[in-house]
Ligand code: FES
Ligand code: FES
């Protein structure tokens with residue numbers, strides 16, 4: 001997956017410590033917005049951060065288990081896959097591979 | 110839409126005296142007065158005889174006497190005198206409402222009296238705490254109460270409506286915002302880092318340079334908004350939890366519906382710097398009062414536009430998250446109250 005203005009590859013996006021269970025951490029990568037999450041099992045995930053209904057940043061929303069609820073009209077997205085479970089929104093957001101190295105979070109774009 | 114099983118502020122303590130005070134609350138006419146020993150009383154403001162408002166009458170030996178034919182009602186609501194009539198049927202009474210006096214306000218419970226527990230009154234201790242100075246007001250607003258709730262949960266409007274007092278551009282464009290929620294509560298946390306202080310803060314805080322400003326907005330259903338706001342000089346550790354060394358204020362709001370389209374907006378501003386200096390209390394109050402009057406103009410204009418075309422659509426933007434969560438809580442509580450009322454006894 002290549003976002004505009006960015007070479008495809010692994011990118012360092014933030015310190016590992018920034019991403020804690022229970023809330024999303026939103027970043028801008030060129031024109032793309034990505035939300036990074038840590039689930040209760042410690043695993044790290046990155047999905048597109050812009051709700052596919054209207055405009056809202058999912059990382060500002062509410063994490064419940066492995067789903068994030070849009071802060072506006074409550075559309076649910078799977079944190080592992082970006083799959084949208086509605087209501088209101090019907091289109092999935094992309095999911096990005098992630099890894100951690102030397103206390104940093106990297107995602108593959 | 111109203112929620113009944115809650116405490117609301119009915120009046121400032123200073124408004125309730127031996128003279129009856131008429132006030133419509135949640136569309137119900139209420140009369141408030143005080144007995145000789147200082148206890149506030151709230152009754153339905155409608156004489157059961159020929160429906161004259163009892164607030165036209167006067168207090169006689171702690172009883173409220175109707176102005177028209179002189180029926181008297183005791184603080185508990187029972188009719189205790191009918192001129193020219195020896196016997197008073199036990200059924201003659203007016204509805205009374207549970208009341209409590211706290212934080213310089215008289216609170217009233219508009220729902221089922223059996224559930225009126227004073228411990229449910231939200232904490233407004235800054236109104237009476239010796240470490241704080243506080244001053245407030247009541248605005249009569251010709252707009253629905255929920256428009257005011259929306260307003261306080263989205264402070265980006267400060268940049269546009271309140272440029273001369275508590276707002277500047279930074280408040281809309283440079284804020285780091287977080288919304289969390291509970292079953293009856295929404296908390297919006299906003300940090301505006303390393304930005305010039307807005308005019309009011311510059312006046313009361315004498316900051317030499319840029320500030321880290323916070324706005325913690327606590328919404329508690331149905332309509333209590335307690336804002337913890339303040340600023341510390343940038344670089345002194347505010348965002349890391351050190352809120353000392355600058356200014357802290359509480360902006361305290363109790364929004365009581367009068368009708369579906371009008372509201373009693375009770376509010377106060379409290380400060381913990383120089384708390385016993387009346388000039389500081391007055392200045393903080395005046396600044397916020399200027400801003401809130403600017404809000405009232407907006408609420409009343411919105412109400413007119415909405416009333417003109419109630420079905421017209423709205424869109425939501427990113428900064429509406431807090432307000433939307435609050436509206437969802439209120440709708441859920443309203444559904445629950447309606448469901449309970451429709452269960453046959
Ligand atoms: S913007 Fe996300 S559900 Fe509407
Ligand atoms: S209307 Fe009140 S006494 Fe007649």
Ligand SMILES: [Fe+2]
Nearest residue numbers: 270400401404
């Ligand atoms: Fe305002």
